[in-house]
Amino acid sequence: MLDMLTEFWFNFRHNLFKPLLLFFYMGFSVPILKVPFEFPHVLYQGLTMYLLISIGWHGGEELAALPAGDFARAGGFMVIGFATNFVIGVVAYLILRYFTKLRQIDAATVSGYYGSDSAGTFVTCVGVLTAAKISYAAYMPVMLAVMEVPGCLVALFLVSRLRRTGMDSRGNMPGEPGYDKSTVPDPSAAHGHGNGDDANGRFASFINWELLHEVFLNPGLFLLFGGIFIGFVGRLQGEDVTKPDDPLFVTLFQGSLCLFLLEMGMTACKRLKDLKTAGLPFILFAIIGPNVFATLGIFVAHGYSMFLGQPFDQGTYVLFSVLCAAASYIAVPAVQRLAIPEASPTLPLAASLGCTFSYNVTIGIPIYMQIAKAVMDHFPVTAVS
């Protein structure tokens, strides 16, 4: 036990002062010190695009070298990852309903954020693992894409249920402060045709093409899959084909990640002020929840590893736990904007970016590394040949 704690303390200190996190702290201090510096939004978008493509590109290259049998195992892991994040979304909703005073609509939306994952946390974790020379499965970038979707579905499902049970147009449910029955949208108004009484169109049908397009083909997923596909097809043609582009997509990755974390530090700090009205239980959820979800993820991954009789790399556990622990800030906000306009625009992002992202990249990742190692050591998986 003492050895474990000593190792955790070493990893924790080691991680805490890596350039990656120093950039994050630097960004975090900008709003605190009131430094008149704005990170250009287009540069932030560009860095996100670059990181998603890079992570996909590198994953695609690695995938091309995988034996056929590993694809089936990866497929199974993706199904499990999808189901795990779906369950996490539902559990998050139950926790939020039970322990916090959030409105039901906000609890449902926040649970969607937590049932999804975070590309920013994932790329940071990849950076930490690469620096520590810890290997991970080649298909993990695909897991990032797959595990982003359940949260969107959880939020949409829960909100549609709330709407069917009398939610008013401001998102208040019967019994909640400010509930106004007269503003409950009339479902019958959704079926008129071509006159002023008609409230038809996309607004009335909850699941529609545009929304499905946003869930399954949002820019983040598209860029990630695009990177995976190009890296995969490129590498299938030989190492010489992808080698000229590797300096951009692989070598520059860590440096770009530092710039990205500079911006994320600024955003995370700015978001924290939105938590003023959220209450302590909600803040505790955003900090303790990721630990619970990550541990669940590690045990799920280990269960699958035992089932297969195939030991996983430590990095695979850590990345999977991060996918379970992290909350979305790209896909679900876009879905919220389209389909859940009644929910608070600030609380979910305050929790996901202000608390959970900051916690995961600083303290969470070393903890998950340690939990993964402990699980691997205490319940070793023997390879079945």
Next chain:
Amino acid sequence: MAKFVEATRVVVIAESVLLKELLAKFVELGIKGYNGLYCFGKGEHGLVEDLFSNPDRACVRLEMITSRDIAEKIMDYVHRGAVQRYPITAYVDTIEVDAKDTFY
């Protein structure tokens, strides 16, 4: 000398993700034309920040000159049914336009 007649101006300010849907509906309700400007702002509802959208184009302000009858239909549309869940500001005023212009 110009002769003026009364017309109704409708201004609808909404999230830009709604632009396509709103315009299609307004045309269906009978408007002949519109002017639009991208803008930003905040109200009671607030806007969700979405990484891949352009913050300078968060909202759109549509201005339409039309008849009282069509204006009523537009106001009714944006304040009823599922549309009212979205952050939308809409108002009308009576203006004077040149009698030769055909806004409706």
